[in-house]
Amino acid sequence: MKKTITLLLFIIPFIVLAQELRISKGVITDNIKVNDTLAETFSLYLPTDFTTSKPWPIIFVMDLEGKGKQALSMFKGAAEEEGFILASSNDVSDTLTLSKNVLIVSRMFNSVAKLLPIRKNMTYTGGFSDGARFASIVPTFISEIKGVVSCGAAVGNAEILSAKKPFHFIGIAGREDYNYRELLETRKILNELKFPNNLHFSDVGHEWPKKEELANAMRQLKLAAMAKGYLEKDMDFIQKAYETDFTKANRMFTDEKPLLTDHILNEMMRSYRPFLSLDSLKSSRRQLRRSNSFKTKNRAQNNYFLKESFIKADYGYYLEEDVITYNYNNLGWWNYQMSELAKMEKSSIFFQNQMAKRLRGYVNALIDDNIDVVNSDKVVDVQALNFLYMLKTITQPDEYEGYLKVISNSSLIEDYGTALFYLEELLKVGYTDRTALYDLEHTALLRITPEFNKIVDKYLKNARYDIIED
Incomplete structure (x- = not known):
């Protein structure tokens, strides 16, 4: 019997952003020139549902080895899920001075802003380890940057932070990461300066966060933008995000991790206060902190902090x-x-x-x-x-x-x-x-x-x- 085989051709959608510049959606495009007079290039990621008919939030991902495409690949899944554009320079380097690196980022920022409809006040930086430390310095010099997603690192230089130039700091780290305690200390400084901040912890070491953790950070950036009026308030989105976080808190409690449970509840109160009544959340947290399990483990952790x-x-x-x-x-x-x-x-x-x-x-x-x-x-x-x-x-x-x-x-x-x-x-x-x-x-x-x-x-x-x- 003769069999007929049908070939399905999957065509990756693309968009023409400028003359002779075609960018595929849903994949990372590498080596895009900053301009015609410089050899600097960057990598770019557009979500599959990207359209030029509306503005989009963006995260500029920093990698001090100049591996822009590799850096974007770690954020890609979360960006696709939450609707963020990603861009990363191939030219920033730990061998260059801070001022030179900032200028490289500034030129990339200007190039991307000319190409794409970027949502004002939803422009962020991000990175891992040394790249994250540099990412946290950038908002001090480029005022358009409104937040940082810092993975496996605290603020690069707390001394240059200014209450006149606040930005939203989101830190993600494992409790086995040597940066964990530095992030806890960083929060004290950020609170004093009235910088909005969120910290997310899990029981891993110094490694890239999972997609779910990065997506959670992006959701918190959206929540903060809604609270400030930069993004239209979406109660369905808010309720779904709340339920996701509360489910995670319950899972930590079931796993007998009262300190992580308490931390998640505290972060939820920071994030959802502008939108929801938190009386039940406050009551749950108060009850948790009074439990013998919480007190015993909190005391043990503090003792090991001192020894450390x-x-x-x-x-x-x-x-x-x-x-x-x-x-x-x-x-x-x-x-x-x-x-x-x-x-x-x-x-x-x-x-x-x-x-x-x-x-x-x-x-x-x-x-x-x-x-x-x-x-x-x-x-x-x-x-x-x-x-x-x-x-x-x-x-x-x-x-x-x-x-x-x-x-x-x-x-x-x-x-x-x-x-x-x-x-x-x-x-x-x-x-x-x-x-x-x-x-x-x-x-x-x-x-x-x-x-x-x-x-x-x-x-x-x-x-x-x-x-x-x-």
Whole structure:
């Protein structure tokens, strides 16, 4: 029997925004030129129901590695669901000064504003980690930006915040993220300055939020816009958002997480006060906070917060001293500290477990910050840098970068014994890229030695150079 196969052609809708500029809807369009005179480009995302007949809210997503398309992909699902345009520069970079990065964002902003119908007073920035910190600085310099969705980071520089230039700050982080407590402290500053703010927490580490969390942040931006009259009040939308949040609060309560439950109820009171009667919500929260479960867990968390503060102070003090004095002898102390964290990370005590994960994230961020400082000097202190990378092999033993840097830097200062030791340690943790090993910077003399090739042959087989025995 003859079968007829029907081919369905799915055509992605697009829109012509300017002469010879066709933007597909529902997908990320990369490398759009800011203008004809600059090499700067940006990525853009338009929801599938986008039309030029009405204005749209927009989030400018910041990524300090200039990976605009990648950054937008993390916000895309939520933006599609909540009806937000997204844009991200491919040219902002952590190697540029703040002023240069702000100018790049400003030029992108102006370009997008000419292309698209942007809703006034619903223009925001967002990002993750360092990108989020930069995103929170932008509204101080670009007054059209009215809010920030900061993922995994607090405000980049609280000292430049001004009560005369308020913006809506929405922070999203895991309670295992080392930025969690900084966000709690940031709220105190924002409240003093009367900046509208919302914080959303979950029990994860330093990672991108799920689509649902980003969509929730976008809904809160809409609610705030409705409260201020920037967006027409939609009671169906408000009621549905309220029910979604209340369902989440109930789920946290059922999971015996009274602190998260209380936090969600508090955020709901902030968001829905302009629209709904909150008497029942206030009563529920008051009853929760009087419960033994809440009091016990709140007290336990505060105790671990205090302990965490002391440990962080120790890490900061000893790291500074060790870097200045090249104190390789103290690597043993750091190894002990990491073994203690490993024990606590396996602890059945919930808040101790979370504290340990935050501390591990904190010490790794502290090391990275110190590496950046050393590398920024006109004359790089190779020994200080080497110490920091040695420390990274202790705090992040499964990450290859630390070992490779120590091998390279040790070869540069002709400390071949150290280089060979870290070569073997690198191969022990599973490194297999033989080509990269033989191309490693500063190792031209090291890699032709019998010792180097013997170690490579032991773990990877087939060393590049023959091993000549005496």
